[in-house]
Amino acid sequence: MKKFLSWIEAKLMPPMVKLSQNRYLVSIRDGIIATMPLVMLGSFFVLFAQFPIPAYQKLVAPYVATIMLPYRITVGLMAVYAAFGIGYQLAKRYKLDALSSGLISMGAFLMTTTPVLANDATDAKTSLGMVLPMSYLGGAGMFTAIIVAIIAVEIIRFCSTHNIEIKLPDSVPASVSRSFAAIVPSAMVIILVWVVCGVLKFNVNEALMQLFKPIVDVGMNSYFGLVIPPLLITVLWATGIHGDSIIGNLVRPFWLILWQQNADAVAAGHAAQNIATEGFYTFVWIGGSGGTLALCVIAMFFAKSAYLKEIGKLSVVPGIFNINEPIIFGAPVVLNPLLAIPFIVGPFITSTLTYFAMSMDLVNKTSMLAPFTVPFPIMGYMITQADVRAILLMLINFAIYLAIYYPFVMMYDKQLLAKENEEAHHEADTVTA
Structure with missing residues (x-):
């Protein structure tokens, strides 16, 4: 065991430490963790709506839709909040304007879901206008949120590095200056997503879910998919590496x-x-x-x-x-x-x-x-x-x-x-x- 730990310390530890400090992984971690207070709070409303006592369930049955509203707006929009958080955290690491970067990332992610014309479920003749389907705004859209946020911030970084932005005189307040500086990269990000999802009609969310489906349904949701992560985490911890921050x-x-x-x-x-x-x-x-x-x-x-x-x-x-x-x-x-x-x-x-x-x-x-x-x-x-x-x-x-x-x-x-x-x-x- 001592030789094994020494081997891990000498051979495996350096690349693992480097991986744990990767800007993308750290930004994804911090961005998703930032959503956890909302997600945790929202998940409790599932218990309130479906507490496993028949008499209680019968009592609250008429109010389930109302009770579940916080769940829909927190857990149901989890990927929206994650897109903002990941964009914000990655921009901070690049020393860019984190707030505008987070907003651009979130806006770009929302554009991957096409609005549809909907009618009121209780009255087919009453139109609700254009609505945004929530199918991929929660956990199912998490992969899209990650990828879109990273691409958006990289475009913003490219524009900043090559001075492709609107610059105002120093006398203009900093907040106004930052807003104008974000216009060009915002346009580039939004137009890119619009072309891919709007013009070409490519469903990014569905494509990514199909791509990762074998990993999610079989690889992760299997015996080996469940026992391997703790095995890797504890082996890394035993050598002094924060295993959970990587795995x-x-x-x-x-x-x-x-x-x-x-x-x-x-x-x-x-x-x-x-x-x-x-x-x-x-x-x-x-x-x-x-x-x-x-x-x-x-x-x-x-x-x-x-x-x-x-x-x-x-x-x-x-x-x-x-x-x-x-x-x-x-x-x-x-x-x-x-x-x-x-x-x-x-x-x-x-x-x-x-x-x-x-x-x-x-x-x-x-x-x-x-x-x-x-x-x-x-x-x-x-x-x-x-x-x-x-x-x-x-x-x-x-x-x-x-x-x-x-x-x-x-x-x-x-x-x-x-x-x-x-x-x-x-x-x-x-x-x-």
Whole structure:
């Protein structure tokens, strides 16, 4: 294990660190994360509309459309907000006007959806005028939002670099100057999207969904698609690389698409069907990446070395809220062959168990999002439409982590205790001398 970690540190770590700092990946991450407060809030309205108690559902049935309005405007427009956020973040990294870049990106993304003439569903004779279909404005349009935002900002950057913009005298207020400077790149971006989507009638959203469909439906939503990400994340963490910032950024758009399909199904009164959502890992990351809450508990209650016991005490409270940097870098887990083994193996076992539990409908699949700091097993109960069985599954997974971590923590504790005793004897001999 030590040789394996050394090989990863020497060969894999440099390109992974470089990848984690890639401007596009970082901008996509920050842009999508910026939408999470709205998306999380909106997802709770699915629970309000479809709480799994027949009497309650019957009571609110006449008001479901009204209750679901916040969901439609938050989750249903998730890709719109992401397009703005990604454009904004990427422009900041290029030191461009972030606000106008975000707005241009969002406008360009909206142009990929063609407005249609619609009638009122309750009165066929009443025209609603031109409306924008929402099919690709949520999770299904996430790939388009990412690509369009990046292209838009690159065009803006090209114009700025080559001075292809309207420049006003220095006496003009900066806000006005920036607005005029954005006119030429805005025109280039909008005309490009108009030609592709309006003139050529090319459906970018549908093309990208068809392109990624095998990855989304088969690659991600399968057993291997679910166990490989935590395996890669923990291996990278064990070498000191923030695994989720690399692997999570790559797969999060896929998770969001599958999650929104689940949320839409539940909102319509059906059962969620997709397993591969980010909520799945709520059952795997108990205490954070690697399931380290068990490590904190064992260290606090069973360690005999002063150092490990103290680290356990300091890390257990953050661990309850799924913040595990204190234990990962404090124990440490990083570049520690003894603790790296359960850190990598544990999530593989719990993700396998969770996958089969959900695929066999022993536990509801996740259809809500919640802040990552919600403690277990409350979070599992929340995101599975108040499924009590989710609590049991999380407790089982936690017990598995305790069993896997215990022998390795005890071996590591023995090493630390021996070192502490040796240092104590050395200090005693020094004082005596």
